[in-house]
Amino acid sequence: MASSSSSPSSPGLASSSCKACNASSEPVASTSYASLLAQLGNTPDLSAEPWQIGSFEPFSPPGVDVLRRAFRFRNFKTAQAFAQRVGNEVAEVEKHHPALITEWGKVTVLWWTHAINGLHENDFICAAKTDEIASSAQGLKK
Ligand SMILES: C[C@H](O)[C@H](O)[C@H]1CNC2=NC(N)=NC(=O)C2=N1
Numbered sequence: 001m002a003s004s005s006s007s008p009s010s011p012g013l014a015s016s017s018c019k020a021c022n023a024s025s026e027p028v029a030s031t032s033y034a035s036l037l038a039q040l041g042n043t044p045d046l047s048a049e050p051w052q053i054g055s056f057e058p059f060s061p062p063g064v065d066v067l068r069r070a071f072r073f074r075n076f077k078t079a080q081a082f083a084q085r086v087g088n089e090v091a092e093v094e095k096h097h098p099a100l101i102t103e104w105g106k107v108t109v110l111w112w113t114h115a116i117n118g119l120h121e122n123d124f125i126c127a128a129k130t131d132e133i134a135s136s137a138q139g140l141k142k
Contacts, residue, residue, distance in 0.1 A: 013039050013128035018094040019121070027065075027118045036124040040067075040131065056127040058119075059110070065119045066112040067127050071134055076104045078139025083107045085137070090129045096122050098130075105141075 013036070019025075028036060041055040059068035073079040083100045086109060091097040099110040111127050113120040134140055 013125055014132045016125045016128075018096045018125055021096075021113055021115050021120055021122060023115050025113070025116055025120055027113075027116055028121055028124070032121075033119075036121065040124065040127050056109075056111070056131070064112055064117050066110050067119065067123050068108065068110045069127070069130070070106055070108045071137075072141040073105050073107065073137075074139035074141060076102075078137070079103065079105060079107045082134065082137045082140070085133050086130050089133060090126050094122070094126055094129070096126050098126065 037056075037058070042057055056067045056069040059066045071079075071082060073082065079102050083102045086098065086100060086107075096111075096113075099108075101108040101110075109127075109130055111123040111130075112118060113123055
């Protein structure tokens with residue numbers, strides 16, 4: 001595993017707030033990208049199975065860069081409650097909204113900035129806040 005699945009993020013990022021963003025906002029600079037990823041606990045782990053996503057990681061479907069992490073839960077109810085907390089406590093507070101895929105025992109969270117079709121510092125802030133919620137979420141499987 002790349003890191004503990006409960007709370008790999010640095011408290012600094014998780015206690016920052018999102019800045020207003022529009023189509024001319026700057027994506028994260030290549031110089032800060034690696035440091036921001038490291039703050040989310042992302043370190044290369046060549047021994048991990050391809051389906052394990054133990055920390056937020058870059059994911060690049062054609063045409064867009066995304067941060068993605070899958071969280072495992074004991075059942076559907078606890079997965080759904082976590083997705084709702086991310087929606088209410090991060091997305092609606094920060095006015096920055098993820099894709100949340102809720103399945104039995106699993107929530108996949110994808111952060112990117114629609115306005116720039118890529119990654120902004122806001123995405124790293126929201127990813128860190130998501131990790132923080134996971135660290136106290138009921139039913140999370142570590
Ligand atoms: C007007 C409103 O603030 C914007 O449309 C916000 C809403 N939530 C958003 N969420 C995300 N992830 N990216 C955006 O560019 C975005 N824009």
